[in-house]
Every structure is written in structure tokens, then in C-alpha cells.
Amino acid sequence: MPEQTTAPAKRIAVMDLGTNTFHLLIAEAGADGFHVIHHQTEPVKIGEGGINKGIIQQAAFTRGIKAMQGFKKHIDAHGATAVRAIATSALRNAANGNDFIAEVKAQAGIEIEIIDGEQEAAFIYEGIKASGVLTDKNALIVDIGGGSVEFIIGNKTQVLWKQSFEIGAARLMDKFHKTDPIPVISIKAMTAYLNLQLAPLFIAAMEHKPTLLIGSSGSFESFAEVIELEKGNPFDLKKTRSYEFDFDDLLGLIERLIKSTHAKRATIKGIIPVRVDMIVTASLLTIYVMQKLGLDDVWMSTYSLKEGVMAGMLR
CATH class of the missing domain: 3.30.420.150 (Exopolyphosphatase. Domain 2)
Known part of the structure; x- marks a missing residue:
């Protein structure tokens, strides 16, 4: 009889791109929900110096791109097959938020979704x-x-x-x-x-x-x-x-x-x-x-x- 093999568990990566911190969570599906494989927090401070002006300052912009490139390496290394990157208030309200999203896609190959406050509350x-x-x-x-x-x-x-x-x-x-x-x-x-x-x-x-x-x-x-x-x-x-x-x-x-x-x-x-x-x-x-x-x-x-x-x- 041929030996039976178990299909590898699905690995999922979720990024929460907040005003102060970018989070990466990589987890594997399990019987009781999910098992965390990798959890990383980067103090990007994307809103620094511009939070109430509606702009991402250049230094914060650069930090954000670097963090996303780092996240991409971990996602690939851990073999995550389903990926979501969720952006909230700072990117939602920044005049150059779409520029940041385009740059992340170009330099890290990650597509960012901007969600509104209602969706954010529902996910929370x-x-x-x-x-x-x-x-x-x-x-x-x-x-x-x-x-x-x-x-x-x-x-x-x-x-x-x-x-x-x-x-x-x-x-x-x-x-x-x-x-x-x-x-x-x-x-x-x-x-x-x-x-x-x-x-x-x-x-x-x-x-x-x-x-x-x-x-x-x-x-x-x-x-x-x-x-x-x-x-x-x-x-x-x-x-x-x-x-x-x-x-x-x-x-x-x-x-x-x-x-x-x-x-x-x-x-x-x-x-x-x-x-x-x-x-x-x-x-x-x-x-x-x-x-x-x-x-x-x-x-x-x-x-x-x-x-x-x-x-x-x-x-």
C-alpha cells in the first residue's frame, strides 16, 4: 500500500499597517483556529510629523517601504500562500497614501488594501x-x-x-x-x-x-x-x-x-x-x-x- 501523506497546513500572512506600528502575523490553520508561526512588529511611525496634516513625511515613507520589504522576505521564507495587508487611519487620510501603496507594490510586491473605519471596527x-x-x-x-x-x-x-x-x-x-x-x-x-x-x-x-x-x-x-x-x-x-x-x-x-x-x-x-x-x-x-x-x-x-x-x- 502506498504511504499516505498529509497535505501541509495552509499558511496565511496578515499585515496591519497602523499609524505607529506595522505588524506582520504569519500563522498556520489548526483545529482550534490558528497557530502563530511568526509575529513581527516594526515601529514605523508612518504618521510622525504629518498625522494631522494629512501627509506621510519622507523619512516615515522610507521607513515604511523598508519595513514592507522586510515583511516580504519573512512571508516568502515561511511559505505563506494567502497574504493580506490592511492599512488604516494614517494611510486612509494621507494625500500621498496612494503613492506609498504604489511604491510598496513596486518594491515589495505586496498589495495594500485601505479599509474604512467601519471595516476596521468589524475586524477588531x-x-x-x-x-x-x-x-x-x-x-x-x-x-x-x-x-x-x-x-x-x-x-x-x-x-x-x-x-x-x-x-x-x-x-x-x-x-x-x-x-x-x-x-x-x-x-x-x-x-x-x-x-x-x-x-x-x-x-x-x-x-x-x-x-x-x-x-x-x-x-x-x-x-x-x-x-x-x-x-x-x-x-x-x-x-x-x-x-x-x-x-x-x-x-x-x-x-x-x-x-x-x-x-x-x-x-x-x-x-x-x-x-x-x-x-x-x-x-x-x-x-x-x-x-x-x-x-x-x-x-x-x-x-x-x-x-x-x-x-x-x-x-
Whole structure:
């Protein structure tokens, strides 16, 4: 009898091209979803110097091309046969975003898809759902990017409401965090701005009454890592899908970060360099939403947009 051979598992590559960070996730289809083969993060900062001007500056443009060429090498080396590169707020709103997309195709052979805020929120929900953190209770999912912030109200069976707002941490930093530590007058100005911008969220929250907040990757990963490392506990984000915050721990850390200087933040283990400054406006936004909606049950999911895209491709 001839020996039976098993077909190799399908390998998929997903890239999430954010305002601060470009992510590459290569995974293999498995019985329980997917098994990560390679995960890479590049601090491209594509929005640096131009996020609120609607332009990708030359240095950021060059960094982005170099990162995509590097991703292409890993995709080929790992034999990924299905590839998607998803671009969000910074490329969506940049006047020269299409130039960047054309250059990536020419120099790295990767086709980039620009998605709108609604699609972005839908992918984030799918990623959070795949992490297993959702329950029957209504949750407010918050994904703080550099360019945009996605808010989704839903549970493990459905999305009840979702919206993307162009108020990401890099945009807020550019508008309000001009001196360090951030002065009280700037915090008040940012609060007034959020009151206006997030009016649709408050209306949706009154209707759907979320009882917990789930922070999607990004700054929430940093919050969790800093808290655990300061307690002397080992913490590996690659082995963590979700994390439940102690409310007092989270509140205490956020207050410290808001009052801190760049030099102080740079010494805190658990905060990656690309997040050292943006974590201040991300912290302010987090505490603002928690207090405004009275949410003290807070979780973090390491799964986000790229895992949502991956889950969809595997289906």
C-alpha cells in the first residue's frame, strides 16, 4: 500500500499597517483556529510629523517601504500562500497614501488594501471574539490606535453598535501633549474635545449599557505588562490572550503615567519605545471613558485587527 501523506497546513500572512506600528502575523490553520508561526512588529511611525496634516513625511515613507520589504522576505521564507495587508487611519487620510501603496507594490510586491473605519471596527470585533474574552454580557471594546480609535459595543454573539473616530493617540498628542509632563490646562482642553467628539458613543452606551471594558492590544498591553512586572511576576504577551485588570492597579498606573516625564516613562519596563510618549494621551482617553461610562471591570485582549482578519481568512 502506498504511504499516505498529509497535505501541509495552509499558511496565511496578515499585515496591519497602523499609524505607529506595522505588524506582520504569519500563522498556520489548526483545529482550534490558528497557530502563530511568526509575529513581527516594526515601529514605523508612518504618521510622525504629518498625522494631522494629512501627509506621510519622507523619512516615515522610507521607513515604511523598508519595513514592507522586510515583511516580504519573512512571508516568502515561511511559505505563506494567502497574504493580506490592511492599512488604516494614517494611510486612509494621507494625500500621498496612494503613492506609498504604489511604491510598496513596486518594491515589495505586496498589495495594500485601505479599509474604512467601519471595516476596521468589524475586524477588531472578530479579533476580540477569537480571543475568547467576550461573554453574554455587553462589552465596550476600545482599540486605541495612533490615528483612530474604534469603539464597539457587543457580546460573544453580535455587534450592537460600532464606530471609528479620528482621535487616535498620535493625533491627540499632536493637539494637546505639547509640553511634558502634560499640563492640567491641556488635559481640560482634551476632555472638552472628547466630550464633543464622542457624543455618539455616549448615546449608544445609554442604549446598550455595556458592563465591562475590553481594551484591544496596544496601550492596554503596556498597562498589563507594567503592572505585572512591577509586582515581580513574569509576563509574556505572546502567551497571553486576555488579562483582567485590578481596578486600583490600573487607576494607579494611569495616574502615574499622566503625571510623568518622558525620561521617567522611558525607564519603565513594559513600555515599548514607540509607545513612551503616546501612552499619555492613551491613558487620558482610557480613564476618561472608564469614568464617563462608570466602567470598573476592565480587561485586555492581545488579539485585535490582524487576528480578526486571520480568523476571516481561515473561515
